[in-house]
Amino acid sequence: MTMKPCFSLVLSLALVATTVQAESQPVELKWSELGALITGHTVEFTTKEGVKLSGDVVSVRPDSLVLEAKRTSNAKLFPKGGATISQESIDTIRLIRIKGKAGRAIATTLGVLSGLTLGGYAALQTGGDSAPAVIATFLAVVGATTVGGHFIGRAADRKVTTIHVTK
Numbered sequence: 001m002t003m004k005p006c007f008s009l010v011l012s013l014a015l016v017a018t019t020v021q022a023e024s025q026p027v028e029l030k031w032s033e034l035g036a037l038i039t040g041h042t043v044e045f046t047t048k049e050g051v052k053l054s055g056d057v058v059s060v061r062p063d064s065l066v067l068e069a070k071r072t073s074n075a076k077l078f079p080k081g082g083a084t085i086s087q088e089s090i091d092t093i094r095l096i097r098i099k100g101k102a103g104r105a106i107a108t109t110l111g112v113l114s115g116l117t118l119g120g121y122a123a124l125q126t127g128g129d130s131a132p133a134v135i136a137t138f139l140a141v142v143g144a145t146t147v148g149g150h151f152i153g154r155a156a157d158r159k160v161t162t163i164h165v166t167k
Helices: 003-020 031-038 102-126 131-157
Strands: 027-030 042-046 052-060 064-072 081-086 092-098 158-166
Touching: 027 031, 031 052, 031 092, 031 158, 052 081, 102 131, 131 158
Parallel strands: 027 158
Antiparallel strands: 042 052, 042 092, 052 064, 064 081, 092 158
């Protein structure tokens, strides 16, 4: 298989992956309305101090957000684990919800099937007298398309809502 078709395939998969993720129109909510929508869900946001946080919302208090932080860009200011972030530190929140498993199941299956086809073609093109090279090429293509399909499907299952918090 020449490099041009391989590059085209990788570029096509990358374009599909970036366009598949569903992001809704931004929503404006008052702080008092926020609790019912985000409690128990995964959120991402950047504080006014510039710290990026991601995690599961435990509760929304009248003056703060209680978060089980999974990722943080500044572990000294906001370590992983339980964190309380003041209301004044948050302007915009990205609410992340996973809607089922259909996207992952379908895209992974398509990744396997296309990988078998493309892997067979690539293995025939590399051919020669080296069986290990043929097998390695086949397995590499099948593995790459399967993993690519999984990530495309995961992006399709993920729904992101941007919330602008008002006072």
